[in-house]
Amino acid sequence: MAAAPPRRDSADGSPRFSVVICVYTEDRWEDIGAAVRSVGEQSWPALEILLVVDHNPALLDRLARVYEGGSGAGRQTPAVRVLANEGPRGLSAGRNTGIAASRGTVIAFLDDDAVAAPDWLRHMASAYADPLVMAVGGRTVPRWASGHRPAWFPEEFDWVVGCAYRGLPRGRAPVRNVLGGNSSFRRTAFDEAGGFAVGIGRDGDRRPLGCEETEFCIRLAQARPDAVLLMDDRAVIQHKVPAVRERFRYFRRRTYAEGLSKAQVTRHVGVAKGLESERRYTTRVLPGGVARGLRDALLGRRGGAGRAGAIVTGVTAAAAGYAVGALRARGHDSPFRTSDVPPSAGRHQWDAAMADVREQATHRRT
Numbered sequence: 074m075a076a077a078p079p080r081r082d083s084a085d086g087s088p089r090f091s092v093v094i095c096v097y098t099e100d101r102w103e104d105i106g107a108a109v110r111s112v113g114e115q116s117w118p119a120l121e122i123l124l125v126v127d128h129n130p131a132l133l134d135r136l137a138r139v140y141e142g143g144s145g146a147g148r149q150t151p152a153v154r155v156l157a158n159e160g161p162r163g164l165s166a167g168r169n170t171g172i173a174a175s176r177g178t179v180i181a182f183l184d185d186d187a188v189a190a191p192d193w194l195r196h197m198a199s200a201y202a203d204p205l206v207m208a209v210g211g212r213t214v215p216r217w218a219s220g221h222r223p224a225w226f227p228e229e230f231d232w233v234v235g236c237a238y239r240g241l242p243r244g245r246a247p248v249r250n251v252l253g254g255n256s257s258f259r260r261t262a263f264d265e266a267g268g269f270a271v272g273i274g275r276d277g278d279r280r281p282l283g284c285e286e287t288e289f290c291i292r293l294a295q296a297r298p299d300a301v302l303l304m305d306d307r308a309v310i311q312h313k314v315p316a317v318r319e320r321f322r323y324f325r326r327r328t329y330a331e332g333l334s335k336a337q338v339t340r341h342v343g344v345a346k347g348l349e350s351e352r353r354y355t356t357r358v359l360p361g362g363v364a365r366g367l368r369d370a371l372l373g374r375r376g377g378a379g380r381a382g383a384i385v386t387g388v389t390a391a392a393a394g395y396a397v398g399a400l401r402a403r404g405h406d407s408p409f410r411t412s413d414v415p416p417s418a419g420r421h422q423w424d425a426a427m428a429d430v431r432e433q434a435t436h437r438r439t
Contacts, residue, residue: 210251332394
């Protein structure tokens with residue numbers, strides 16, 4: 074394959090962003106469009122948007138026609154490129170495909186059902202003035218399908234729906250890991266630490282696993298001990314929470330799956346690093362949440378007892394998932410594996426591939 078185009082910061086040294094949005098289903102068509110528009114409206118313009126389609130030919134064809142072959146093709150600002158996931162099914166391989174094809178010096182990731190605030194990239198960009206900063210994450214705010222937070226749903230567990238949670242540092246502060254759906258990394262981070270691990274994390278609508286960004290951030294810190302990873306809560310996105318994820322059943326499934334994922338992570342990076350942040354969270358943040366819930370219940374405030382009970386349930390489910398995951402790992406090969414980011418194709422190769430996709434689509438319609 075041809076070498077990737079050289080990646081350089083702007084003439085004034087400011088970062089150039091490639092924004093990767095991984096997509097997998099046409100059910101989120103309107104959400105995908107909203108995500109793309111929000112990137113196009115940034116006060117700090119992105120260099121490009123990469124839509125990576127996870128093994129869904131119909132969606133790949135539809136997006137290619139709209140963004141690369143339709144009446145608006147060539148006039149998008151920033152340019153929108155549509156790519157097929159070149160690896161196994163799942164979010165990690167999709168991200169790796171986007172990284173490989175990127176032309177920016179910083180790669181930002183946005184969920185396909187989220188919209189970014191106008192200054193999202195600007196706040197991230199300002200942090201990269203420090204050459205030691207290798208990653209910057211932002212604050213993800215839930216946008217509940219019902220219009221409001223369920224009374225029983227504790228803020229300490231907003232990570233269940235992919236959002237920032239009570240217990241994260243405020244302002245701009247160093248963290249062990251950023252949250253994947255609202256994050257950015259220097260492109261050189263992937264040259265040094267490899268890509269996101271496959272065999273972990275989400276695979277469409279199957280069991281809601283996670284932790285792929287946690288594992289990568291720990292691996293990055295091991296490869297670059299001087300690396301600084303930051304959370305900046307001014308870099309805001311709004312994340313859609315569908316009705317099914319407002320239900321207690323999903324809450325239990327997701328917390329159990331988090332335990333399974335953490336077992337995989339600790340197997341590969343060690344318990345000390347793999348559970349470093351979780352120790353503080355479970356010994357300081359969650360007891361405070363239970364106490365607030367019980368206090369509210371005693372004062373007759375709606376949802377207090379439910380929140381306290383949900384915290385206990387969430388911890389129990391996560392612990393059970395971790396125990397099961399650890400037992401499964403004994404004597405069995407793990408599907409978890411890391412690899413280098415695949416090489417990116419030259420522009421002429423991608424144009425040829427997209428032309429072939431559009432030609433096949435035309436034949437199918439006729």
